[in-house]
Structure formats: C-alpha cells, structure tokens
Amino acid sequence: MFDFGFSEMVVVAVVGLIVLGPERLPKVARQAGQWLGKLQRYVADVKSDINRQMELDELRKLQSEVTGAARDLKSSFESAVGDAQSQFDAINADLQGGSSGGSSSSTPAAQPTDWDQVYAHRRTRDRIRERRLDRERALGHKRPARRP
Numbered sequence: 001m002f003d004f005g006f007s008e009m010v011v012v013a014v015v016g017l018i019v020l021g022p023e024r025l026p027k028v029a030r031q032a033g034q035w036l037g038k039l040q041r042y043v044a045d046v047k048s049d050i051n052r053q054m055e056l057d058e059l060r061k062l063q064s065e066v067t068g069a070a071r072d073l074k075s076s077f078e079s080a081v082g083d084a085q086s087q088f089d090a091i092n093a094d095l096q097g098g099s100s101g102g103s104s105s106s107t108p109a110a111q112p113t114d115w116d117q118v119y120a121h122r123r124t125r126d127r128i129r130e131r132r133l134d135r136e137r138a139l140g141h142k143r144p145a146r147r148p
Contacts, residue, residue: 016028016029
C-alpha cells in the first residue's frame with residue numbers, strides 16, 4: 001500500500017519514542033496497527049466489491065447476448081415452421097382440389113368422428129387392463145414401479 005523503507009520506519013520509531021515516551025509508545029503503536037489493519041480490510045472489501053460489480057456487468061452482457069441469440073433462433077425457427085406449414089397447406093389444397101374436382105362425394109377425413117365409439121373403446125381397454133392387474137395381484141405377481 002505505502003512504500004516505507006526500513007530506514008524511514010526507524011526514523012519514525014525514534015521520533016515516536018522521543019515524542020510519546022516509552023510508557024505510551026506501545027499503546028499508540030498497538031492502536032496504529034489496529035487502524036492500519038482496519039484500513040487494509042476496508043480496502044480489500046472495496047476491491048472485492050468492485051471485482052464483483054465488474055463480474056456482474058460481464059454476466060449481464062453475456063445474458064443479453066444469449067437472449068438475443070435465442071430470440072434470433074426462435075424467429076428463424078418460427079419462420080421456417082411457417083414456410084413449411086404454408087407448403088403443406090398448398091400441397092393439401094392441391095390434393096383436395098384434385099380429388100374433389102370430378103365427384104362431389106365426401107372423403108373419409110371429412111366425416112365427423114364418432115366420439116361415443118372412441119370413448120367406448122377406451123373404457124373397454126381400461127376394463128381389460130384393470131382385470132389383468134387384478135388377476136396378477138390375485139396370483140401374487142409383482143409389477144415394477146412405474147417411472148413418472
């Protein structure tokens with residue numbers, strides 16, 4: 001921190017001994033040492049705070065760069081998906097136009113879904129699964145735990 005040579009410290013000690021005397025010199029030296037220690041700790045804290053702030057600034061810059069890159073990637077991905085979707089729509093329109101050009105009959109995809117049949121099928125499947133599990137429990141079979 002300060003650049004003191006040995007000869008300068010000896011001169012300060014001799015002047016202190018003459019001015020303060022041998023009784024008060026140890027107390028004053030101890031007090032000066034404590035103040036110097038507090039000053040050094042304060043300077044170290046300030047340095048660490050400055051370093052921390054510099055690192056935070058660098059991290060904020062990095063975060064803004066990454067979010068900008070992510071935003072660019074997202075927009076390019078969305079535009080690619082939009083282009084692909086428009087191409088699929090054009091192909092679908094061509095297929096629909098080509099198939100419905102000669103006849104007015106409805107295609108199987110245009111028929112409404114019979115949800116009652118779908119739900120009945122699911123209920124039957126669930127009942128079969130429950131019966132199988134009950135039978136396995138009754139026979140003492142242990143099934144491994146399901147992963148979430």
